[in-house]
Amino acid sequence: MKFRVSFVLCSLALGWVAPVLADQGRLLATGGASSIEGAAGGGITPWAVLAGYGEQGEWGATVFGTTVNLPDYRLDVVGMAASYDNRIEVSYARQRFDLGSLVHKLGLPEDSLSQDVFGLKVRLFGDLIYDDLPQVSLGLEYKHQRDFLIPSLVGAKRDHDVEGYLAASRLFLGAAFGYDLLVNGNLRYSRANELGVLGFGGDRRDTRSVLKEGSVAVMFNPRWAMGVEYREKPDNLSFSGESDWADVFVGWFPTKHVAFVLAYARLGEIATLDNQNGTYLSVQGSF
Numbered sequence: 001m002k003f004r005v006s007f008v009l010c011s012l013a014l015g016w017v018a019p020v021l022a023d024q025g026r027l028l029a030t031g032g033a034s035s036i037e038g039a040a041g042g043g044i045t046p047w048a049v050l051a052g053y054g055e056q057g058e059w060g061a062t063v064f065g066t067t068v069n070l071p072d073y074r075l076d077v078v079g080m081a082a083s084y085d086n087r088i089e090v091s092y093a094r095q096r097f098d099l100g101s102l103v104h105k106l107g108l109p110e111d112s113l114s115q116d117v118f119g120l121k122v123r124l125f126g127d128l129i130y131d132d133l134p135q136v137s138l139g140l141e142y143k144h145q146r147d148f149l150i151p152s153l154v155g156a157k158r159d160h161d162v163e164g165y166l167a168a169s170r171l172f173l174g175a176a177f178g179y180d181l182l183v184n185g186n187l188r189y190s191r192a193n194e195l196g197v198l199g200f201g202g203d204r205r206d207t208r209s210v211l212k213e214g215s216v217a218v219m220f221n222p223r224w225a226m227g228v229e230y231r232e233k234p235d236n237l238s239f240s241g242e243s244d245w246a247d248v249f250v251g252w253f254p255t256k257h258v259a260f261v262l263a264y265a266r267l268g269e270i271a272t273l274d275n276q277n278g279t280y281l282s283v284q285g286s287f
Contacts, residue, residue: 026053028222029253033261034064034284037117038079038093043263043280044231044245045213047184048137048169050089051081052286053256059084066282072273074098091119097197113197114146134170143196154239156199157206163190176218186213202236209234225251243268259284
């Protein structure tokens with residue numbers, strides 16, 4: 001209940017976002033949306049872009065609320081990010097994973113799992129549009145799983161960890177039959193089980209894996225985008241398989257100060273329950 005209230009309050013707050021920074025800076029939608037781990041980018045994967053629309057010597061910031069509704073589970077996320085000089089980004093996200101029908105099927109002692117994600121992203125070189133090279137950023141995320149009893153019972157080895165990713169993004173103007181095309185690719189170094197809400201490492205494997213992520217989006221005009229995302233997942237726990245994730249999304253950016261993302265997410269098997277495919281909705285305000 002607390003998380004539902006937080007999500008509603010965050011969404012309502014976005015209507016009061018004042019146009020205080022970067023009005024004449026980067027192009028609309030080039031700050032991306034907020035990923036479920038807080039960093040700027042798509043929904044299930046970050047991009048090399050930084051939060052907000054701040055240019056050289058300017059600040060940018062975002063707040064967001066996201067909910068993912070699946071047949072047997074629900075994931076709610078609220079968070080924020082700030083960037084400076086279009087060079088460095090810091091972010092925070094609180095995730096709450098509602099265990100739904102699994103609580104009754106397995107007689108679990110808790111009905112939800114939660115996690116804090118603290119992120120740091122640095123643009124190494126390049127530019128999303130104006131450089132010969134794509135924009136390339138390096139990210140680090142510190143994750144702390146807050147309810148470790150259930151993850152420990154199913155074989156997770158630790159309740160916190162650090163993972164890194166390298167992201168490259170490029171916006172090709174007019175490349176898709178006259179429409180702008182965004183292409184993003186990531187390499188992630190992680191041992192997180194289901195993002196980390198089921199802990200880190202496991203009885204099957206306790207080493208980090210190099211995982212592939214990618215996004216492609218077509219911008220039909222400055223305010224509308226449609227695309228797909230893919231995220232490879234590790235498989236560390238023997239009690240259940242962990243499926244790779246994918247989604248198809250539509251993004252609406254009516255102004256530089258608010259954005260909406262709606263997606264159909266195919267998340268596969270999660271904690272023994274298969275066919276976890278459902279809807280993803282995210283609301284973001286940019287300062």
